[in-house]
Structure formats: C-alpha cells, structure tokens
Amino acid sequence: MASTQHIGIDLGGTNVRVGLVDGPQLLDLYTESTKAGGSQQEVIEQLFSVTDRFYNDQIQSIGIGVPGLVDVSQGMVFDVVNIPSLQEIPLQALMEDRYRIPVRINNDANCFALGEYHFGTGKRQGSMVGLSIGTGLGAGIIINGKLHSGKHCGAGEFGMIDYLEHNIEYYASGQFFQHVYDIDGLTVFKLAVEGDDSALEMYRVFGKHLGNAIKTILYTLDTDKIVLGGSVSEAWPYFKNSMWEQIKTFAYKKTILELKVDISALSNSALLGAAALYIHDNL
Amino acid sequence: MQVYISDNYQQQAGLAATHLAECMSSRPQPLICVASGDSPAGMYASLISQVNNKFLNIDEWNFVGLDEWLGMNGKDEGSCRYHLNRQLFDPLNINAAKICFFDGRAADPDHECVVTENYIIDKGGIDVTILGLGLNGHVGMNEPGSNADSRSRVVTLDPLTVQTGQKYFSEAKELEGGLTLGIGTIMESKSIFLLVNGLKKAAVVKRMLEEPASPQIPASLILQHPSIRIYLDRDAASFLTHQHTTN
Structure with missing residues (x-):
C-alpha cells in the first residue's frame, strides 16, 4: 500500500x-x-x-x-x-x-480541533469545539465531521467577543492572571500546586470566566463536546468546578445534561x- | 428521521461516510449491511480513504449483503457482490470470512435467506443498514407491494427493476428474480442510512417523504425507524415542497 x-x-x-x-x-x-x-x-x-x-x-x-x-x-x-x-x-x-x-x-x-476530532478525546463526536487556552484563546469548530473555518479562517474567534471591560480572551486565557492580578500564569500554577489559597481563588475566578465563554459557544453552536487544550488546561483540577458551576446556569438544561467537556489527552x-x-x- | 441535503454528490458522500464512521465506531464488533449501486459508491470511496489513511480502523467490522440477483453470485459480472467487491471489499482488503452474502446461484435460494437471517442474529443484529432508493421506491429488492414485516426471501422483480437493472451489465440480461433482506429485517437494524442522488430520483423522493406511507413505495415503510438518516443531494431534493432538515 x-x-x-x-x-x-x-x-x-x-x-x-x-x-x-x-x-x-x-x-x-x-x-x-x-x-x-x-x-x-x-x-x-x-x-x-x-x-x-x-x-x-x-x-x-x-x-x-x-x-x-x-x-x-x-x-x-x-x-x-x-x-x-x-x-x-x-x-x-x-x-x-x-x-x-x-x-x-x-x-x-x-x-488542534481537527487533531482532537480524528485522533483524540473528541474522536468522532460529530459536532465539537476544540478550545486552545494558552496566552490566547483559540477555538476550532467541527460541524458534522467537517472543520468549519469560515471564509477568512476567523470562525471560532470567540476570544475577540466583547466581555466585561475587555474581551473574552482577556479573562478566559493565560492573559487573565497578568491583566487582573499582575502575576504570570506559570507562577500561579506553581503556587496552586503548593496549595496557596490566593492562587486557588484566582483559578476559581478564571473558571467562572471560562464557563461564561463556554456558554457563549453553546448559545452559538449547541455542540455535543468541548475539548480543552493549551498550557492553561494543565490547571484543570483548579478551575474545573467553578467552570461547571457557571456552565450550569445555561438556560437549556438538556444541553448541559448531554454536554461533555474534557481535557485533551493527546500531547500533539x-x-x-x-x-x-x-x-x-x-x- | 433526519434529512441531510447536500450541495452535491461528493459532499453528500463525505457527510454520510463521516456519520457512518461515527455510528460504527461507537459499537463493538459492528455489523454493517451494504447495498451496491451508484448511490452509495461515493460514500464507500470516502470510507476507503479514511481507512487507507489510518483515520479509521475497521478490523472489527462484519458485513452482510443487502440483496443479490437470483441466479448470480460474485463470479457474475454485474452482480451485486461483483460490484461491492470492486467498490468496497477489495479496496479494503476484507477477509471473505467477515462477509455474509446471498449466493443467488445456490441450489436452494430459500436456504440462503435462512442462513442470512441467522447470521444477523448471530452477530447481535445489524448496526447500520445502507440503502439506496429505486425509481419505483424499492429498498433492497423489496418491490412495491412488499409487507412492512417481510423477512429475507426470494422475490419476483418489478418490471421497472428488470429494465433499470440492465445498466449494471455489459450485455442484455434476463433478470429472473432476487434475494433480499426484508423490510422487517431492515427495520430491526439499529440505524438506517438511505442515500439518494440525482434529478431522476426527485419524484420518488417526494412521494416517499411527502405522501402517506404505503407498500406501493416500500421506502416509505421504513421512515418510522427511530434512527433513520436520509442523505440527498440538491437534485434529489428538488421536488420537495415541505421543509425538511438541511445541513
């Protein structure tokens, strides 16, 4: 062959x-x-x-x-x-x-979304969104098994949507820690691992913003699955609960009952x- | 019932193949019932591309044939098995032991039907049945007048099927009958994919979807299935007047 x-x-x-x-x-x-x-x-x-x-x-x-x-x-x-x-x-x-x-x-x-759809956690989920959370917030959309890039590859740029005083990316990516607490994300992560209360609180607030970002995505696409990747996703245990608390305020209960949000299990x-x-x- | 209307045949084929891979991958050792013909050919090509590029693993899949002409088997050029060998089984290198297919040349064709029904039971039922749609509304060789609860059996062909069936053969053939899974057998599969394309099918698509279900349009009898997906291209959907789901 x-x-x-x-x-x-x-x-x-x-x-x-x-x-x-x-x-x-x-x-x-x-x-x-x-x-x-x-x-x-x-x-x-x-x-x-x-x-x-x-x-x-x-x-x-x-x-x-x-x-x-x-x-x-x-x-x-x-x-x-x-x-x-x-x-x-x-x-x-x-x-x-x-x-x-x-x-x-x-x-x-x-x-990232395509890799997850074919080979990763989002494998054959039909409709899914891959959220890459590093210094920025990027998203890739799969609808009916096909990547939806949009005419200028700009579909899924949820980070650019106005939110609070700035935009979603400002609050729901690694930038959040620098902007709001004047501390870099890696330091916050290390502190959280050591059990530092203020670092854990920062992640709790971060999770709330990310939950709001995911709600925006759901109101737009109503997908089966969201896969999170990027450096910030390493801190998943610290923001998972507050993220879900926020997602659960979504208006349509059936969407939330069936929604799966997971961390990428693929490294590449x-x-x-x-x-x-x-x-x-x-x- | 979900109806997907694609812009063209290639998109229709790709979408159906994507859904098929999703559906089959969620089940252990799945059994797929395959139809021959022009309608599913594009979907098979897309599936082959997924497998050859290692996007999809089908090592666990088993196959059962939907129908065959009476008096023919894979050795006969133009038979359903002959076409499926070329469209699907050979490119995917499927071991013959994983395929159950009507042998229309068998001395006892009725026994072939029993063997097929037993094979399906033995495999825990069909997971996905792939169907095309005849100009007369047939699915498989369940011709107009077929019963909703019919099982695998030897059938007499509708004159229209005898006529349109000629396209599969290089020279004129006397088509004397067929072996087919029944409507009841098809209805027991966990999912059904019906693929229809081209303007010449637009009228029968409309009758199937927009007129009351009737044995005169056998395909209309399967629309009540809880997990049926219908894939149309724009041409096949062009006579529809009611709103159907579009993707």
Missing part, C-alpha cells in the same frame, strides 16, 4: 514544531525557536529547513498551522501573531513549488491535526 506519511508543522510565535506523522501516530518530532523577528525571507527559509529534515519522496502532504488569519482556499497567510513579517504570504504556493506535493494551511486552533493534537488537513479536505 502507498505510504500514509504526512508532515505537520505548528508554527508558533515562540517555537516551530515539525512532526512526521502517520495517521494517529507521531513518528518523529523536531522543535526549534521561531525566528519571529526575522524578515519574511528568513522565516520562510526556516520553514523550508525544518521541513527538509523529514521530507522524502514518501511524504503525501504537508499541513501547517499558524496562529493567525488564513485564507484557506487561497493558501494565503494574512497575519500571524508574534511574527510581524508574515503578512499576506502565499505560503501554500511557496511550499507546493518547493515540495511538489499538496500543502494545506490553517489556523492553529483549527488544527495541533501537529496531528495539521498533518491531517489534506486528507480531511478530501474525505
């Missing part, structure tokens, strides 16, 4: 991670720091060089997830968080010219999802 290997790339503002992927399996992984301040040419060259590490003539496709706006049909990257030089780049065409195999580009939160959903983009497109 033909090879089923694909390359998945997670291009973040801090690190670029490249995986050699076969179906649900990550065969090999390479990470290096992103040349985030580099010129357009330097960032593209970096993408080529990391891809070259795993590229061979058995590779069927390449998928790239970026934290930013993408025109999926054109393969254009418009804007990438923390990599200022990547503006209006025909990344798909550049990659396809070089490697001569199909390349797909999508938003990183969409890749976004990479697996990026590698799956091309196949998913053609299912």
